[in-house]
Amino acid sequence: MQQIGKQQLSILIIIFLIGSTPLFELGIKAKQDAWIAMALAAAAGLLLSAMYLHIQKRAPKAGLAELYKIHFGRVLGGAAGLLNACWFAYESMRNVRDVGELTTTALLTLTPKWIVMLLILLAAAYTVSKGLEVFVRVAQIFFPIVAVSYALILLLLIITGLPDLHQLRPVLENGFLPVLQTAFPDLVSFPFGQMVVMLVFWKYVGETNKVSRVTYWSQAGVSVFLIVMNIVVMSVLGPELSAISALPLLEVVQLIQLANFMERLDVIVTLLLFIGLYVKMTTLYMAAVFTVNAVTGTAYRHWVMPVGLLIYASSFLEKNNTYHMWIGLDITLKVVPLFQVALPALMLVVGIRKKYKAG
């Protein structure tokens, strides 16, 4: 059985949650109050994590599929597990597609998408075939790169004096409602609600009693970081420009010009983008494979290629970027709460009832 340490869990959570999030100005629907929406969603995300952890605590050595089986029985639980695996694969596919879209809009405008997506998915498949231990090690190697890059960007922004906190005012210009509407369900389900994927991986952590602590602290830390990045982007671009640019952080970094030397740092952002999307895609891909594997009981390695092919094939279903964004923002958001909130909540209730009956 593979095993990961608490430090590795922490890094996995941090990198997974950061993902590509800081590159986009999430919650822009709330204009200059996006950060408040982020903060609300982050708090809600912590609550969700508390729920997931509570479920996990009942059976510390069970993964998501096993938990479903414990709570809903073999057949229903298995079905829920498969459904959930499909959702993981779908979310993974969205990241694959993101790589395709962003690379072809920002980096290689004339290169066909299929090759870009195929390559990144191959890298993900290679990682998945090597297993969780290798993947968290890869995340560990990326962690310092990501940390240093963001620190550098923040530092340079502060030195160049681009952020202008006036852009954040007036606070709550249109009242509290738009902020709430942005935070729920959009921001909760992405990125914070995606923590549900950790139900697949928590069981591999060696120090079972440390899981909750590590998760809370990592998630809280990431939340603070994401809010800071949100504020920074907003204060540089202002609500209007952030709303219309496809990659606000790229825009921000392009503005850095220091001493005729520290400029054109786009490459750092591009790197961060790829790392973030890769980690996210691989985590979800791996979660899908793990879950299918646990439900069906067949060998793990047999499922790497089929799931990968499924992800690759489905990434072509959306015909262009507009569709991609539309499906992501409108359709997906209606389905996601099923996996992030409804099913775990049901498990929670079932578990409490069982306990009550047993007691």
Next chain:
Amino acid sequence: MNKQDAKALTKLSPSLHANVQAIRTRFGGSSDLIVRLFRSDAAPDRELAIAYVDGIVNADTINESVMEPLMSLRLPEYMQRRGGKLLDALRSCVVSVGAVKEISTLEEALQYMADGLCLIMADGAASALTAEVCGGNQRAVTIPQTQTVIRGPQYGFVEDIRTNISLIRRIIRSPNLHVQIHKIGKQTNSNVAVLYLHGIVDEGILKEVYRRLADIDIDGVLESGYIEEFIQDETFTLFPTLLNTERPDTVAAALLEGRVAVMVDGTPIALMAPTNFFTFFQSPEDFYQRYDIATFVRIIRYVSFVLSMLLPALYIAVTTYHQEMLPTTLLISLAAQREGIPFPGLIEALLMEMTFEVLREAGLRMPRAIGPAISIVGALVLGQSAVQAGIVSAGMVIVVSFTAISNFVMPELNMAATSRIIRFALMLMAGMLGFFGIFISVLFLIVHLTSLRSFGVPYMSPLAPGPKMQGVWRDVFVRLPWWAIVLRPMDLNLRNPKRRPSGRKPPAQRHSDKP
């Protein structure tokens, strides 16, 4: 030896002549087989014989310590003392060589003779004695050819394994230094020695080394590279998973860190395992010179390793895909250089890199005397003429030369070779997909690196997975002052992870001027 035991063994016959005949037959009448039959005055009824292979024994030792005592032997007294056993008497009282052993089979006898021992036989005894009289011509211990240091011991291993082990013994003067010799190679019967420090090494890893060595079935072992390919964890990798060195101090340092060393007779290159990626960036000199300078140099090494892999690829990616990344002035001067160059950037780069690789290989194989000539031609071909003829741009020449130079910074040649191969793959990917291609390739590399293991130890430890013990990773990028290196650097389950008690160095005595 174990394998020979398994086969049917021929016992030595009591008849001396039969034995001599058997030995002669088995050696196929080789002319360097010397068998001498003689009688001693003291025991005229018993015929004696010594047999050895000429050239691999020390003739002086045979004359002084074997022949002379045997010829002038006072047998009856000794025989009485030893209860009438002739060979016993010879062993304990007559032959004045250090290591003497009694054997009873023909195969053993032949093996020892091939190893350079002298065989002493007596008529009427169904066994024989072997005497260690190894010798013959050997290269003297000299300065290491490949891994040179400025500060530090200036001697390297030689081809003789006995000398090599003795060099280690002279550094680690402790009975805890254990040496186990295995015979590997059905024909060559090479001595393969496993060295480790008892009480520090991890028993599991040691067992694993023994197990893998025992599995080797090959006709001959000429160099430690044979062994390396048999015992490494993964065959399909560009990265070396065993360290090699020709420096006794490096081996001693590795042993002190809890690693196992494998030495092969006939080569000055010793292997060390387990290892990780970062050990390949440590030169022995790091630990001899001041820690701050060593740290600086070590970081330079990492940077140049990365550059030697990535620089041409980055150059291709930037000049053919991402021109917007360059400062305007630089872009314009690069563009000016490229005017009139017939090839695309990728082809230009491949051409130059190939030229360099050819020059490098030629320089290596060339007879010593022509070496300087080739470097002049190389410099001219690579540098001036190619640029003046408008075949390659000056920028490319700079990139290729810098890449070539930075490759030589690596203290371990096999890691340097790895980076050269990867460089080509990266160049191709960069030529096809720009930065995205580089990113994907590096991603594959990182996943591959983290999935590698060396004798069960993750290759990228202690970076990933992180250290189990606090502070171990610091030897990766920073060489701490010696008093601060408390723990052994490996992320192993060492029996004895502490090198020294923790705590600061003893404070320097402050001399005050006042009385």
Next chain:
Amino acid sequence: MRIGKLFMLMLSILLVSGCWNRVELNDIGIVSATGIDWKDGKWQLSYQVVIPQSISGQSPSPGTAAAVNVFSTSGDNFQSAISKASQETSRRLYFAHNQVVIISQAAARKGLEQLFDVYLRNADARETVSVFLSKGSARHMLEQLIPLEKIPGTAIQRMIANEEINSSVFRQMTMHEVLKDLLGTTQAAGIPSLSVGGTNESMDRADKLAKTNTPSKVRLNDLGLIQKDKLVGWITRTESRGVMWLADYIKRTTTAFTCRQGDNGLKESAVQIISSKTKQRPEQQPGGEWMMHVEVTAEGTLLEYNCGGDLSKPPEVDKVERAIEEEIKREMEMGWQAVRKHKADVLGFGGSIRQKYPKAWRGMKDDWPERFSRMEVKTTVHVKINTTGMSGSGFKKMQEKARS
């Protein structure tokens, strides 16, 4: 290993199918400046393309030929004009290193919506490019060679950077700043303009730079006011500095002043402002109109002093400070009057009100230009002289002393 084999297969496919985005350095024409004209009902785009050989490289004598080549294409929209460029040049135009965009007056009055869309949509159009207006044709501006610099586009870019840091009459308006202002609260921006000064002779030949003086040169001139996406008017250099004071864009500048009270004649002394901070405080008047309190705090060094006072005495220094304050107030007043006339809020007044009184702002944002022009401005200035230079009193004073 199956994956490995598949990967190798992929690699070979890639090799065969080629490289989509690849473009060699000798296949691109690096554009250093772009000009935008509106001519005969079409957009006319002019490109200043760098000729690398004549700047550096192995050509026999760099410097004898002009380092840039200017040509134009026209079309109904920007991209179709750009795509026509391939009918006139052997190389693909490469805009990522474009330093300067010059927009002619006619084009700016027509409206710049299309230009902004190009910049927002395309990855290779960088928003760090500086934007300028020109009263004449933009193409004419691109044709001018500028002494000391090889590439005129770079020269203009450095000129504005220098101006912003050392004199602050104009501020460098990058495309990003322009977009931010025009999309921001008040949807107005001020963009500096370029003109050819001196004689009207065009500096479009490299051999004209062989002489020690040039008959004409490119210089920064008036500030153009853009409202929504159209040019609405010009204000002069002096007024522009008033705007800079009001909007807190002064970094370092030299202000001339006189110490004679109420005299509008020669300003014989000068102070270098080394730091300045402007605060805007909106206040609603009883009548519903708004009043803006503008408070400037500045520090400076005395550069030139030709009044009679003895600067070793604190009261004299105070007097000088008052004189400078008066001067800055006057400049601000001039700037305010000029901007108010064009109803273009480039001063950030709307933003200040919105930040402080978001509710009130919502009620009046639709007729803001009108309300803006009816506003009142009250200025207060605090100047502190840090040092009076190396000598205490002026030369004139010393001479007087010596005579007596």
